[in-house]
Amino acid sequence: MARQDPPAAAPQKRGQADPLGTNSEIGRKLKQYYDDLVSDEVPDRFAALLSQLADAEPAKKKD
Amino acid sequence: MAVSAAFKADLLAAIPSLRAFGVSLSQNADKADDLVQETLVKAWDKHESFQPGTNLKAWLFTILRNEFYSQMRKRGREVQDSDGIMTARLAVHPSQHGQLDLKDFRAALEQLPEDQREAIILIGASGFSYEEAAEICDCAVGTIKSRVSRARTRLQDILQISGEAEFGPDAISSQVMGSSAA
Numbered sequence: 258m259a260r261q262d263p264p265a266a267a268p269q270k271r272g273q274a275d276p277l278g279t280n281s282e283i284g285r286k287l288k289q290y291y292d293d294l295v296s297d298e299v300p301d302r303f304a305a306l307l308s309q310l311a312d313a314e315p316a317k318k319k320d
Numbered sequence: 321m322a323v324s325a326a327f328k329a330d331l332l333a334a335i336p337s338l339r340a341f342g343v344s345l346s347q348n349a350d351k352a353d354d355l356v357q358e359t360l361v362k363a364w365d366k367h368e369s370f371q372p373g374t375n376l377k378a379w380l381f382t383i384l385r386n387e388f389y390s391q392m393r394k395r396g397r398e399v400q401d402s403d404g405i406m407t408a409r410l411a412v413h414p415s416q417h418g419q420l421d422l423k424d425f426r427a428a429l430e431q432l433p434e435d436q437r438e439a440i441i442l443i444g445a446s447g448f449s450y451e452e453a454a455e456i457c458d459c460a461v462g463t464i465k466s467r468v469s470r471a472r473t474r475l476q477d478i479l480q481i482s483g484e485a486e487f488g489p490d491a492i493s494s495q496v497m498g499s500s501a502a
Binding site: 277282283284286287288289290291292293294295296297299300302303304306307308310311 | 364
């Protein structure tokens with residue numbers, strides 16, 4: 258705990274000993290797992306929901 | 321109105337990531353979609369509390385995460401304990417060529433306690449910085465770092481990946497000390 262990170266001077270993003278970088282098997286699998294989920298097709302109901310919310314919006318913010 | 325149209329478009333664009341995060345947290349596609357739905361509704365209601373120019377994705381992830389934990393509390397389901405009892409029992413054997421497949425990885429990830437799983441997902445997959453992840457999880461940056469590191473060690477144990485070369489001494493000592501680390 259005695260260790261202090263340098264105050265955001267050119268934040269090394271996740272540089273050097275990047276524990277989850279592309280050289281790491283775990284890092285690679287993690288991204289593969291997640292990208293797989295992200296590329297899943299989005300059901301239409303979410304777009305429908307947003308349209309519904311957008312239509313209803315004027316009703317908000319009234320005392 | 322123009323503002324809400326833009327906001328709507330931004331929310332729409334964020335849905336794939338939100339669903340991925342939802343599945344990562346809840347380990348269940350249906351629950352994840354419920355979480356996303358709640359998140360969208362809440363985000364819409366709280367629209368005005370979002371500060372333009374700040375990270376919308378982080379803001380949305382925060383809402384989704386809060387929703388997840390509040391649902392979990394409501395269901396009275398206790399948060400998985402953080403000790404490696406399960407882990408020890410359920411080691412996954414990597415396939416012959418040492419390449420572990422995604423199915424094994426998924427199973428391993430599922431065994432992590434929520435706090436570790438969300439940390440390693442946010443940092444290692446969603447592309448957030450440690451600072452952003454700390455905000456999303458409402459904890460210190462150091463906490464996120466230690467969760468990520470414990471998650472990684474844990475996954476290595478479960479998947480029986482021997483110390484990855486780039487870690488050198490660290491990996492070796494964690495092998496020697498086994499789960500007594502953390």
